[in-house]
Amino acid sequence: AQSVAQPEDQVNVAEGNPLTVKCTYSVSGNPYLFWYVQYPNRGLQFLLKYITGDNLVKGSYGFEAEFNKSQTSFHLKKPSALVSDSALYFCAVSPRSNDYKLSFGAGTTVTVRA
Amino acid sequence: ETGVTQTPRHLVMGMTNKKSLKCEQHLGHNAMYWYKQSAKKPLELMFVYSLEERVENNSVPSRFSPECPNSSHLFLHLHTLQPEDSALYLCASSGDRDNSPLHFGNGTRLTVT
Numbered sequence: 001a002q003s004v005a006q007p008e009d010q011v012n013v014a015e016g017n018p019l020t021v022k023c024t025y026s027v028s029g030n031p032y033l034f035w036y037v038q039y040p041n042r043g044l045q046f047l048l049k050y051i052t053g054d055n056l057v058k059g060s061y062g063f064e065a066e067f068n069k070s071q072t073s074f075h076l077k078k079p080s081a082l083v084s085d086s087a088l089y090f091c092a093v094s095p096r097s098n099d100y101k102l103s104f105g106a107g108t109t110v111t112v113r114a
Numbered sequence: 115e116t117g118v119t120q121t122p123r124h125l126v127m128g129m130t131n132k133k134s135l136k137c138e139q140h141l142g143h144n145a146m147y148w149y150k151q152s153a154k155k156p157l158e159l160m161f162v163y164s165l166e167e168r169v170e171n172n173s174v175p176s177r178f179s180p181e182c183p184n185s186s187h188l189f190l191h192l193h194t195l196q197p198e199d200s201a202l203y204l205c206a207s208s209g210d211r212d213n214s215p216l217h218f219g220n221g222t223r224l225t226v227t
Contacts, residue, residue, distance in 0.1 A: 004156070032213045043118070043204055043218030044157075051213050090157070094213070100145060100170055102216065104157040 002027035004105035019081040023091030120219035135190040137205030151202040
Protein backbone atom coordinates (compact mmCIF):
# COMPACT_ATOMS: atom_id res chain seq x y z
CA ALA A 1 0.00 0.00 0.00
CA GLN A 2 1.21 3.50 -0.75
CA SER A 3 1.63 6.32 1.77
CA VAL A 4 2.61 9.97 1.96
CA ALA A 5 4.41 11.78 4.76
CA GLN A 6 4.39 15.53 5.24
CA PRO A 7 6.78 15.92 8.16
CA GLU A 8 5.84 19.50 9.03
CA ASP A 9 2.40 20.38 10.37
CA GLN A 10 3.15 24.04 9.92
CA VAL A 11 5.53 26.22 7.90
CA ASN A 12 5.92 29.92 8.61
CA VAL A 13 7.77 32.28 6.27
CA ALA A 14 8.01 36.01 5.66
CA GLU A 15 6.59 37.44 2.47
CA GLY A 16 9.22 37.54 -0.26
CA ASN A 17 11.21 34.66 1.22
CA PRO A 18 11.48 31.21 -0.38
CA LEU A 19 8.85 28.66 0.61
CA THR A 20 9.40 24.90 0.80
CA VAL A 21 6.82 22.31 1.82
CA LYS A 22 8.24 18.81 2.24
CA CYS A 23 6.76 15.53 1.06
CA THR A 24 8.08 11.97 1.00
CA TYR A 25 6.22 8.98 -0.35
CA SER A 26 6.17 5.21 -0.46
CA VAL A 27 4.68 3.32 -3.40
CA SER A 28 5.34 0.22 -5.47
CA GLY A 29 6.89 1.06 -8.80
CA ASN A 30 7.01 4.49 -10.37
CA PRO A 31 4.56 6.98 -8.91
CA TYR A 32 2.32 9.74 -10.07
CA LEU A 33 2.73 12.64 -7.62
CA PHE A 34 0.48 15.60 -6.99
CA TRP A 35 0.22 18.76 -4.93
CA TYR A 36 -3.10 20.32 -3.95
CA VAL A 37 -3.91 23.49 -2.01
CA GLN A 38 -6.94 24.17 0.19
CA TYR A 39 -8.07 27.65 1.16
CA PRO A 40 -10.42 28.14 4.14
CA ASN A 41 -13.95 26.84 3.58
CA ARG A 42 -13.05 25.52 0.16
CA GLY A 43 -12.28 22.18 -1.45
CA LEU A 44 -8.82 21.18 -2.63
CA GLN A 45 -7.42 22.74 -5.80
CA PHE A 46 -4.89 21.01 -8.05
CA LEU A 47 -1.49 22.75 -8.21
CA LEU A 48 0.80 20.45 -10.18
CA LYS A 49 1.68 16.85 -10.95
CA TYR A 50 4.64 14.70 -11.87
CA ILE A 51 4.10 11.97 -14.44
CA THR A 52 7.42 11.39 -16.16
CA GLY A 53 10.31 13.25 -17.72
CA ASP A 54 11.82 16.39 -16.23
CA ASN A 55 12.19 16.10 -12.46
CA LEU A 56 11.29 19.77 -11.98
CA VAL A 57 7.59 20.36 -12.48
CA LYS A 58 6.06 23.81 -12.77
CA GLY A 59 2.49 24.50 -11.70
CA SER A 60 -0.04 27.16 -10.88
CA TYR A 61 0.62 30.42 -8.99
CA GLY A 62 4.41 30.22 -9.42
CA PHE A 63 4.80 26.92 -7.56
CA GLU A 64 7.14 24.16 -8.62
CA ALA A 65 8.10 20.78 -7.24
CA GLU A 66 11.13 18.56 -7.63
CA PHE A 67 10.86 14.80 -7.96
CA ASN A 68 13.76 12.97 -6.36
CA LYS A 69 13.52 9.24 -6.93
CA SER A 70 16.48 8.25 -4.75
CA GLN A 71 15.11 10.17 -1.79
CA THR A 72 11.45 9.35 -2.62
CA SER A 73 10.63 13.02 -2.19
CA PHE A 74 8.49 15.55 -4.00
CA HIS A 75 9.01 18.88 -2.21
CA LEU A 76 6.91 21.90 -3.18
CA LYS A 77 8.72 25.21 -3.64
CA LYS A 78 8.08 28.82 -4.43
CA PRO A 79 10.97 31.28 -4.80
CA SER A 80 9.13 34.26 -3.30
CA ALA A 81 6.11 33.65 -1.07
CA LEU A 82 3.03 35.88 -0.96
CA VAL A 83 0.63 36.46 1.93
CA SER A 84 -2.07 34.99 -0.35
CA ASP A 85 -0.15 31.68 -0.40
CA SER A 86 -1.25 31.08 3.19
CA ALA A 87 -3.30 27.87 3.00
CA LEU A 88 -3.26 24.12 3.67
CA TYR A 89 -1.13 22.10 1.24
CA PHE A 90 -1.53 18.39 0.50
CA CYS A 91 0.84 16.03 -1.24
CA ALA A 92 -0.63 12.92 -2.89
CA VAL A 93 0.70 9.79 -4.59
CA SER A 94 -0.83 7.27 -6.93
CA PRO A 95 0.61 4.03 -8.30
CA ARG A 96 0.49 3.56 -12.06
CA SER A 97 -2.26 1.00 -11.84
CA ASN A 98 -5.31 2.98 -12.92
CA ASP A 99 -7.32 1.86 -9.94
CA TYR A 100 -8.12 5.30 -8.50
CA LYS A 101 -5.96 4.71 -5.42
CA LEU A 102 -4.76 8.22 -4.71
CA SER A 103 -3.33 8.64 -1.18
CA PHE A 104 -2.98 12.00 0.52
CA GLY A 105 -0.70 13.27 3.25
CA ALA A 106 -2.05 14.92 6.40
CA GLY A 107 -1.38 18.40 5.06
CA THR A 108 0.94 21.28 5.93
CA THR A 109 -0.41 24.64 6.98
CA VAL A 110 1.56 27.47 5.40
CA THR A 111 1.44 30.91 6.94
CA VAL A 112 3.12 33.79 5.12
CA ARG A 113 3.47 36.91 7.24
CA ALA A 114 3.60 40.38 5.75
CA GLU B 115 -16.86 28.06 -9.62
CA THR B 116 -15.14 24.70 -9.28
CA GLY B 117 -17.30 22.68 -11.67
CA VAL B 118 -18.18 20.38 -8.78
CA THR B 119 -21.10 21.51 -6.63
CA GLN B 120 -21.93 20.06 -3.23
CA THR B 121 -25.08 20.64 -1.21
CA PRO B 122 -25.74 21.41 1.53
CA ARG B 123 -22.63 23.35 2.65
CA HIS B 124 -23.44 22.71 6.32
CA LEU B 125 -25.49 19.99 7.95
CA VAL B 126 -26.30 19.35 11.60
CA MET B 127 -28.05 16.07 12.33
CA GLY B 128 -28.91 13.95 15.30
CA MET B 129 -27.75 10.37 15.60
CA THR B 130 -31.17 9.01 14.68
CA ASN B 131 -31.70 11.19 11.60
CA LYS B 132 -31.45 10.22 7.95
CA LYS B 133 -29.97 12.76 5.56
CA SER B 134 -28.28 12.84 2.17
CA LEU B 135 -25.35 14.74 0.72
CA LYS B 136 -25.48 15.65 -2.94
CA CYS B 137 -22.71 16.22 -5.46
CA GLU B 138 -22.98 17.31 -9.08
CA GLN B 139 -20.19 17.75 -11.62
CA HIS B 140 -20.33 19.63 -14.92
CA LEU B 141 -16.88 18.63 -16.20
CA GLY B 142 -17.76 15.58 -18.27
CA HIS B 143 -15.76 13.32 -15.96
CA ASN B 144 -16.41 9.61 -15.63
CA ALA B 145 -15.11 9.04 -12.10
CA MET B 146 -16.54 10.45 -8.87
CA TYR B 147 -15.29 10.16 -5.31
CA TRP B 148 -16.29 10.72 -1.70
CA TYR B 149 -13.55 11.72 0.74
CA LYS B 150 -13.74 12.40 4.48
CA GLN B 151 -11.53 15.18 5.83
CA SER B 152 -10.81 15.37 9.55
CA ALA B 153 -8.42 17.85 11.15
CA LYS B 154 -4.73 16.88 11.11
CA LYS B 155 -5.41 13.61 9.29
CA PRO B 156 -4.91 12.54 5.69
CA LEU B 157 -7.96 12.63 3.50
CA GLU B 158 -9.75 9.30 3.75
CA LEU B 159 -11.06 7.86 0.50
CA MET B 160 -14.52 6.44 1.13
CA PHE B 161 -15.98 5.48 -2.25
CA VAL B 162 -15.10 5.69 -5.93
CA TYR B 163 -17.46 5.32 -8.86
CA SER B 164 -16.33 4.92 -12.45
CA LEU B 165 -19.02 5.08 -15.12
CA GLU B 166 -21.63 4.73 -12.37
CA GLU B 167 -20.11 1.49 -11.10
CA ARG B 168 -18.58 1.37 -7.63
CA VAL B 169 -14.90 0.48 -7.95
CA GLU B 170 -13.66 1.26 -4.45
CA ASN B 171 -15.18 0.86 -1.01
CA ASN B 172 -12.63 1.44 1.70
CA SER B 173 -14.18 -0.50 4.59
CA VAL B 174 -16.63 2.29 5.25
CA PRO B 175 -19.33 1.59 7.89
CA SER B 176 -22.72 0.69 6.46
CA ARG B 177 -24.25 3.82 7.99
CA PHE B 178 -22.76 5.55 4.93
CA SER B 179 -24.44 4.50 1.69
CA PRO B 180 -23.37 5.94 -1.68
CA GLU B 181 -25.47 6.22 -4.80
CA CYS B 182 -24.40 7.19 -8.31
CA PRO B 183 -27.43 7.37 -10.62
CA ASN B 184 -25.43 8.79 -13.54
CA SER B 185 -21.92 10.07 -14.23
CA SER B 186 -22.82 13.63 -13.20
CA HIS B 187 -24.43 12.97 -9.83
CA LEU B 188 -23.26 11.34 -6.63
CA PHE B 189 -25.06 11.01 -3.31
CA LEU B 190 -24.02 9.96 0.16
CA HIS B 191 -26.92 8.72 2.26
CA LEU B 192 -26.42 8.99 6.01
CA HIS B 193 -28.28 7.20 8.81
CA THR B 194 -27.67 6.55 12.50
CA LEU B 195 -24.37 8.38 12.46
CA GLN B 196 -22.02 8.77 15.41
CA PRO B 197 -20.47 12.00 16.76
CA GLU B 198 -17.07 10.84 15.45
CA ASP B 199 -18.51 11.02 11.93
CA SER B 200 -18.49 14.80 12.20
CA ALA B 201 -16.11 16.03 9.49
CA LEU B 202 -15.87 17.78 6.14
CA TYR B 203 -17.12 15.49 3.37
CA LEU B 204 -15.59 16.24 0.00
CA CYS B 205 -16.80 15.12 -3.38
CA ALA B 206 -14.42 15.02 -6.34
CA SER B 207 -14.43 14.00 -9.98
CA SER B 208 -11.72 13.11 -12.47
CA GLY B 209 -11.03 11.76 -15.91
CA ASP B 210 -10.42 8.07 -16.53
CA ARG B 211 -6.64 8.04 -16.44
CA ASP B 212 -4.84 7.53 -13.13
CA ASN B 213 -2.78 10.68 -13.63
CA SER B 214 -5.90 12.83 -14.03
CA PRO B 215 -6.12 15.48 -11.32
CA LEU B 216 -9.12 15.45 -9.03
CA HIS B 217 -11.53 18.38 -9.09
CA PHE B 218 -13.09 18.93 -5.68
CA GLY B 219 -16.28 20.54 -4.51
CA ASN B 220 -16.25 22.89 -1.51
CA GLY B 221 -17.48 20.17 0.80
CA THR B 222 -20.29 19.61 3.28
CA ARG B 223 -19.43 20.38 6.91
CA LEU B 224 -21.28 17.69 8.86
CA THR B 225 -21.90 17.89 12.59
CA VAL B 226 -23.50 14.93 14.34
CA THR B 227 -25.03 15.78 17.71
